[in-house]
Amino acid sequence: MKDTVVKLKKKKRNSSFGIGQGRFTPFFFLAPAAIVLAFVVAYPLIYEIIISFKNVTLLNLKSQNYPWIGLDNYINVLADSLFYSTLIRTILWTAINVFFHVSIGLFLAILLNRKLPGKAFIRILLILPWAVPQYIAAMTWKGMYNVEYGSINIILTKLFGDAALIPWLSVPSWTFLACIITNIWLGIPFMMMISLGGLTSIPEELYEAAELDGASGFQQFKNITLPLLKPILTPAIILGTVWTFNMVNVVYIITSGSASDESQILITMVFKRAFQYFRYGQSAALSVIIFLILLAFSTVFIKAQKSDD
Amino acid sequence: MKKIKVMIAMAMISTLVVGSMAGCTKKTAVTPEKTPAVVESTKPVSLAIWEQEDPDGQAMMDTLAKEFTAANPKITVKRTHYETEELRKNYTTASLGTTGPDIVLGPNDNLGVFVPGNLVQPIDTVVGAEFMATIDPLALDAAKYSGKQYMLPDRNGNELLVAYNKKLVPTPPKTFEELEAMGLKLKKEGKVEYGLVMDEVEPFFSVPFLAAFGGTIFDDVNSATPKPSLNTPAVTSWMTFMKRIHTAGLIPKEANGDLALTLFKGGKAAFIINGPWGFGDYTKAGIDFGIMPIPTINGKSPAPLTAVKGYTVSEGVKDANKLAAVKAFLIFVNSKDSQLKMVDSHQQTPTNIEAMKDAKITGNPLIAGQAEQLAKSLPMPTITQMRAIWDAIKPVQQEVLSGKTKPEAAGAIMQKKAEQGIKDLGL
Numbered sequence: 108m109k110d111t112v113v114k115l116k117k118k119k120r121n122s123s124f125g126i127g128q129g130r131f132t133p134f135f136f137l138a139p140a141a142i143v144l145a146f147v148v149a150y151p152l153i154y155e156i157i158i159s160f161k162n163v164t165l166l167n168l169k170s171q172n173y174p175w176i177g178l179d180n181y182i183n184v185l186a187d188s189l190f191y192s193t194l195i196r197t198i199l200w201t202a203i204n205v206f207f208h209v210s211i212g213l214f215l216a217i218l219l220n221r222k223l224p225g226k227a228f229i230r231i232l233l234i235l236p237w238a239v240p241q242y243i244a245a246m247t248w249k250g251m252y253n254v255e256y257g258s259i260n261i262i263l264t265k266l267f268g269d270a271a272l273i274p275w276l277s278v279p280s281w282t283f284l285a286c287i288i289t290n291i292w293l294g295i296p297f298m299m300m301i302s303l304g305g306l307t308s309i310p311e312e313l314y315e316a317a318e319l320d321g322a323s324g325f326q327q328f329k330n331i332t333l334p335l336l337k338p339i340l341t342p343a344i345i346l347g348t349v350w351t352f353n354m355v356n357v358v359y360i361i362t363s364g365s366a367s368d369e370s371q372i373l374i375t376m377v378f379k380r381a382f383q384y385f386r387y388g389q390s391a392a393l394s395v396i397i398f399l400i401l402l403a404f405s406t407v408f409i410k411a412q413k414s415d416d
Numbered sequence: 417m418k419k420i421k422v423m424i425a426m427a428m429i430s431t432l433v434v435g436s437m438a439g440c441t442k443k444t445a446v447t448p449e450k451t452p453a454v455v456e457s458t459k460p461v462s463l464a465i466w467e468q469e470d471p472d473g474q475a476m477m478d479t480l481a482k483e484f485t486a487a488n489p490k491i492t493v494k495r496t497h498y499e500t501e502e503l504r505k506n507y508t509t510a511s512l513g514t515t516g517p518d519i520v521l522g523p524n525d526n527l528g529v530f531v532p533g534n535l536v537q538p539i540d541t542v543v544g545a546e547f548m549a550t551i552d553p554l555a556l557d558a559a560k561y562s563g564k565q566y567m568l569p570d571r572n573g574n575e576l577l578v579a580y581n582k583k584l585v586p587t588p589p590k591t592f593e594e595l596e597a598m599g600l601k602l603k604k605e606g607k608v609e610y611g612l613v614m615d616e617v618e619p620f621f622s623v624p625f626l627a628a629f630g631g632t633i634f635d636d637v638n639s640a641t642p643k644p645s646l647n648t649p650a651v652t653s654w655m656t657f658m659k660r661i662h663t664a665g666l667i668p669k670e671a672n673g674d675l676a677l678t679l680f681k682g683g684k685a686a687f688i689i690n691g692p693w694g695f696g697d698y699t700k701a702g703i704d705f706g707i708m709p710i711p712t713i714n715g716k717s718p719a720p721l722t723a724v725k726g727y728t729v730s731e732g733v734k735d736a737n738k739l740a741a742v743k744a745f746l747i748f749v750n751s752k753d754s755q756l757k758m759v760d761s762h763q764q765t766p767t768n769i770e771a772m773k774d775a776k777i778t779g780n781p782l783i784a785g786q787a788e789q790l791a792k793s794l795p796m797p798t799i800t801q802m803r804a805i806w807d808a809i810k811p812v813q814q815e816v817l818s819g820k821t822k823p824e825a826a827g828a829i830m831q832k833k834a835e836q837g838i839k840d841l842g843l
Contacts, residue, residue: 165529166533168512169511169535255668255669277670363617364810366807366810368811382508384840385508385841386840
């Protein structure tokens with residue numbers, strides 16, 4: 108009896124320090140991350156939006172005296188026919204890449220989601236593309252695409268004869284395909300791991316029940332796997348889309364600095380305009396446009412997924 | 417609770433917005449400046465240098481920096497390495513802050529970016545006229561921009577020339593036609609993969625041939641608004657020539673600088689068009705090589721573009737102490753002995769007049785031999801517009817070699833791209 112009274116007294120004293128669940132405790136826990144995010148993400152983003160309305164070039168960069176020119180940068184970007192052709196190419200690039208990322212990643216995840224000898228070893232091998240730094244991977248693939256000494260053409264000519272020689276890096280349309288292949292190889296592990304995590308969270312009983320009811324493998328996949336993976340795949344697809352849309356490394360390296368206008372995507376255009384032509388204001392406007400495109404896509408995609416439920 | 421959340425969110429956003437707005441109107445950086453008094457050489461100073469040397473040059477700079485600090489204990493030298501394009505990009509962005517380097521060692525076409533961007537100050541006032549008199553005036557000329565001396569050159573060259581494998585080529589050819597015949601013969605005999613290798617991606621390596629066909633890049637490089645002159649019959653001849661040697665199998669189907677170097681170092685190519693920076697690599701690979709100017713085509717000599725490389729001082733270096741340290745360092749590193757040491761790594765002609773007369777230079781056939789090519793070369797334009805020129809030529813050359821564009825059509829496309837590029841640069 109006396110002990111419980113003492114315990115109650117102790118409890119009261121602790122809560123009067125205010126360290127317990129006060130109204131502002133969550134903010135204190137979030138504060139460090141919020142501060143870092145504010146400096147690393149929010150500040151540059153807002154700064155970029157601001158300079159997209161100003162004229163910033165090499166000539167006035169240092170003086171920090173940037174005249175306000177309103178929507179001129181945006182009009183310049185949107186009036187350029189190169190923007191639209193590059194936009195279509197970027198959308199094509201993103202769609203093809205994400206489609207193969209998800210389908211091959213999901214396929215591999217389903218294969219791995221069972222008793223396999225050496226599963227851990229296979230998983231490590233399949234993660235390797237993700238583990239290798241993108242720059243190194245792109246340089247290596249570029250070496251493999253050389254028309255004469257690259258391993259890909261050597262294998263092709265050994266299998267199919269000399270007519271199979273593909274000018275990967277000389278012709279822009281082939282270069283685009285080369286970038287796609289490299290990026291698919293780079294992006295599969297991420298989707299595979301996400302799908303694998305999602306698959307292991309689907310309870311076995313559902314599949315057993317479906318088998319008892321006589322559902323085929325494909326029907327099980329369509330009616331159990333896909334719907335239950337949706338909440339996990341949706342953010343992964345959005346992430347994958349945003350990352351692929353802005354994949355500057357692979358395209359810049361394989362096209363040797365993106366000199367040809369016919370093999371670049373929007374983000375390499377931003378890079379060139381900003382750092383080789385010093386049109387900081389204009390590339391900021393282009394970046395904001397890319398941001399709005401991706402924001403619109405994510406919003407529409409999430410809404411579409413929610414309405415399906 | 418919701419109200420407080422909204423209030424805090426509004427407060428944070430408005431702080432950010434106001435904070436960034438404040439940044440926009442600031443005109444000068446906030447570093448406190450010391451009043452320039454008597455130069456006290458007793459205060460410790462740290463100099464930051466950025467460079468884009470290859471590994472031999474980096475090692476040599478570290479050695480020189482150590483010697484300098486031993487003689488001037490109060491001055492520490494910190495060296496950072498960047499690749500050429502990265503250096504230019506990072507230096508431009510660093511100008512917005514206060515942590516940029518004090519000295520940059522780079523090629524003179526950097527001036528086309530640094531001077532319009534107000535990133536560097538005239539260097540003759542920093543080192544003094546007395547020291548300037550010890551440097552080769554021709555090199556000094558190349559390091560000027562708009563008539564002012566912004567760079568202190570430490571080497572003159574950067575030119576392309578032909579290096580040949582003495583084992584495969586006992587007597588060097590006298591004309592390009594001879595070179596072509598030799599190269600194709602060696603390939604037919606199976607002694608080489610390709611007779612001639614060169615970087616086929618960067619137009620810097622093929623532009624020497626333009627001069628052999630009588631073409632020029634700009635109509636007048638020195639005018640206030642130079643215009644590209646790429647839509648000319650000379651360009652058609654140049655592109656036809658490139659396509660011809662490509663189809664004939666003299667040069668590889670696709671080659672970047674690395675591939676060319678690998679083939680030549682492996683003894684699988686007889687000739688390479690490259691610069692003196694490659695000599696060290698060939699020696700390490702055990703190739704016994706000789707050098708010669710790019711031979712004449714139809715009797716006319718190709719003219720590679722030469723450049724000087726040198727030191728520039730950042731505009732923000734105003735403190736008297738620092739300026740004194742910078743002056744001391746530049747004088748030390750461009751003295752006869754230091755320049756001769758650097759020659760070991762870059763194998764080009766130094767600019768210190770005494771160093772140029774030294775037996776190490778005049779007696780070394782690999783360096784003295786460059787004089788012949790240098791005499792036939794043209795100075796590379798350092799104006800900002802060159803970026804538009806390279807970006808115009810690069811994709812068109814690639815398309816000509818791949819067969820997508822006909823050489824006759826190349827000139828017009830290059831001209832259009834170059835003019836668009838110059839407009840994009842805002843010039």
